[in-house]
Amino acid sequence: MKLTILGCHSATPRTNTNPTSQVLEIKNHMFLIDCGEGTQVELRRNRIKFSRIKHIFISHLHGDHYFGLIGLVSTFRLLTRETPLHIYGPKGLKEIITLQLKLSDSWTNYPLIFHELTSKKSELIFEDEKIEVVTIPLKHRVYTNGFLFKEKENERKLNIGAVLKANINVAYYRKLKQGADVVNEDGVLIDNKTVTKDPLPPKSYAFCSDTVYDESIIPIIENTTVLYHESTFLDKNENLCERTMHSTARQAAVIARKAKVDTLILGHFSTRYNGYEGFKEEAQEEFSNVLLAEDGKFYEL
Amino acid sequence: MKLTILGCHSATPRTNTNPTSQVLEIKNHMFLIDCGEGTQVELRRNRIKFSRIKHIFISHLHGDHYFGLIGLVSTFRLLTRETPLHIYGPKGLKEIITLQLKLSDSWTNYPLIFHELTSKKSELIFEDEKIEVVTIPLKHRVYTNGFLFKEKENERKLNIGAVLKANINVAYYRKLKQGADVVNEDGVLIDNKTVTKDPLPPKSYAFCSDTVYDESIIPIIENTTVLYHESTFLDKNENLCERTMHSTARQAAVIARKAKVDTLILGHFSTRYNGYEGFKEEAQEEFSNVLLAEDGKFYEL
Numbered sequence: 001m002k003l004t005i006l007g008c009h010s011a012t013p014r015t016n017t018n019p020t021s022q023v024l025e026i027k028n029h030m031f032l033i034d035c036g037e038g039t040q041v042e043l044r045r046n047r048i049k050f051s052r053i054k055h056i057f058i059s060h061l062h063g064d065h066y067f068g069l070i071g072l073v074s075t076f077r078l079l080t081r082e083t084p085l086h087i088y089g090p091k092g093l094k095e096i097i098t099l100q101l102k103l104s105d106s107w108t109n110y111p112l113i114f115h116e117l118t119s120k121k122s123e124l125i126f127e128d129e130k131i132e133v134v135t136i137p138l139k140h141r142v143y144t145n146g147f148l149f150k151e152k153e154n155e156r157k158l159n160i161g162a163v164l165k166a167n168i169n170v171a172y173y174r175k176l177k178q179g180a181d182v183v184n185e186d187g188v189l190i191d192n193k194t195v196t197k198d199p200l201p202p203k204s205y206a207f208c209s210d211t212v213y214d215e216s217i218i219p220i221i222e223n224t225t226v227l228y229h230e231s232t233f234l235d236k237n238e239n240l241c242e243r244t245m246h247s248t249a250r251q252a253a254v255i256a257r258k259a260k261v262d263t264l265i266l267g268h269f270s271t272r273y274n275g276y277e278g279f280k281e282e283a284q285e286e287f288s289n290v291l292l293a294e295d296g297k298f299y300e301l
Numbered sequence: 302m303k304l305t306i307l308g309c310h311s312a313t314p315r316t317n318t319n320p321t322s323q324v325l326e327i328k329n330h331m332f333l334i335d336c337g338e339g340t341q342v343e344l345r346r347n348r349i350k351f352s353r354i355k356h357i358f359i360s361h362l363h364g365d366h367y368f369g370l371i372g373l374v375s376t377f378r379l380l381t382r383e384t385p386l387h388i389y390g391p392k393g394l395k396e397i398i399t400l401q402l403k404l405s406d407s408w409t410n411y412p413l414i415f416h417e418l419t420s421k422k423s424e425l426i427f428e429d430e431k432i433e434v435v436t437i438p439l440k441h442r443v444y445t446n447g448f449l450f451k452e453k454e455n456e457r458k459l460n461i462g463a464v465l466k467a468n469i470n471v472a473y474y475r476k477l478k479q480g481a482d483v484v485n486e487d488g489v490l491i492d493n494k495t496v497t498k499d500p501l502p503p504k505s506y507a508f509c510s511d512t513v514y515d516e517s518i519i520p521i522i523e524n525t526t527v528l529y530h531e532s533t534f535l536d537k538n539e540n541l542c543e544r545t546m547h548s549t550a551r552q553a554a555v556i557a558r559k560a561k562v563d564t565l566i567l568g569h570f571s572t573r574y575n576g577y578e579g580f581k582e583e584a585q586e587e588f589s590n591v592l593l594a595e596d597g598k599f600y601e602l
Contacts, residue, residue: 103393
């Protein structure tokens with residue numbers, strides 16, 4: 001699992017700060033999460049192949065989270081993409097994108113499939129053999145969802161030495177990985193646990209931006225491997241959180257601690273601050289394992 | 302008159318090429334012409350004060366000419382702008398912008414005034430004491446206008462020595478500048494020409510992008526000081542012009558020659574080429590005074 005931060009700043013793009021967008025590589029998927037203005041250029045800068053992006057998740061319809069989407073959709077068209085593109089986001093997003101395509105008289109030559117979200121409860125929005133994606137309803141000024149990307153239970157690992165010694169036909173290896181006991185070439189039932197090892201625990205990534213401090217998300221993100229939680233402000237500007245419906249670094253860390261996540265990544269910084277070490281220091285008073293997001297930085301999880 | 306090129310490339314923004322946008326400073330106005338994705342960042346990079354932009358002209362609704370507009374409109378809001386903003390562009394633009402403002406539940410705190418264009422004939426769309434702006438109907442895949450920015454006849458210049466010698470009351474200086482004969486302190490009628498000098502000839506700037514080769518624009522842009530004409534392709538790719546409705550560098554230069562403009566600036570280059578000197582060379586076979594547009598470059602006209 002690899003997370004690349006294309007942008008982690010709030011509000012307006014500037015010459016050295018990009019609005020929210022990130023790419024999550026998980027089980028051979030390349031998921032784009034949010035798409036602020038300039039995302040397509042940041043994808044190029046980070047050498048991420050456009051053709052590998054098949055699913056885009058948009059948290060909410062504030063510009064710093066989606067103004068780059070129409071440009072990306074259009075560029076896919078110019079690059080003669082044919083692969084379907086799935087877009088998950090709030091109701092209204094389809095109208096915005098299709099209106100602009102209609103008025104430019106340039107429909108996409110690839111299937112553009114919108115999955116508009118309206119539920120206020122967490123729901124499963126994508127699933128395949130290896131992963132699932134569920135929404136994390138967030139509290140912000142407009143309808144907003146975070147997204148939880150979860151690996152399913154991984155397959156058991158073969159202990160090859162033991163498997164060979166037990167004289168098991170290769171045709172049964174797949175069943176072994178799935179945890180089943182099998183009969184060997186001599187007709188003897190082999191206990192799965194004696195020839196396999198526990199798999200790596202499944203990993204998960206929760207993206208929570210933008211939101212006020214909200215403990216109701218804890219049951220959804222509990223024990224997540226990595227939590228990205230917005231921290232627009234520092235303690236000293238906590239008074240701004242209520243009106244703008246954002247969080248402080250400390251609040252993000254309290255959520256991380258209460259949800260017992262492994263690692264917290266802070267992002268969505270207000271550009272009013274010079275430097276972000278203060279965010280880390282403040283958060284670490286509540287929770288130790290804190291990383292700072294940074295435009296163009298990636299994290300192997 | 303000063304022209305700053307924020308972007309002069311066609312199609313998709315890349316790390317080192319910006320889509321169309323430029324700023325024309327003329328008679329104390331700061332006009333923004335087209336607004337591709339990333340324009341607000343390029344405005345910052347070129348240190349152009351956001352508050353000085355009061356009029357934005359959008360040629361057509363292809364993304365590389367307007368996808369940055371919603372971001373700029375939103376940023377003006379975040380910067381608590383109060384000055385009215387006038388936007389001139391094709392019908393449909395208002396719907397696109399207002400839909401996005403509505404869905405983000407964030408109306409502007411400044412008056413946002415749309416002047417939607419539908420005419421297929423050249424029309425006057427802005428006028429004050431010193432300048433006027435008229436549309437240049439262009440032929441492209443969708444409804445498109447270029448824009449001609451014209452200074453009005455400048456005031457005559459006082460020949461101060463002669464004015465003093467003629468014993469004219471200072472209250473009449475304004476009338477002198479306007480070309481009138483006036484009566485001096487001794488009751489004698491003074492011939493204007495004897496105490497004033499011819500003004501500088503008025504300047505003009507014509508922006509023509511995107512368009513096929515189209516001689517019907519010549520009567521509108523005749524004798525223009527500076528013509529910016531798109532040149533998406535070189536001769537060798539002229540076959541692409543008909544389908545895409547773009548021009549070659551040579552075609553732009555023929556228009557410049559036939560319209561008897563002083564200077565031609567080429568732009569809207571396809572990113573298929575490495576380097577643009579070939580555009581200049583090709584154009585100069587038809588017309589000598591050719592400049593190449595370049596992102597971040599400005600021209601004192």
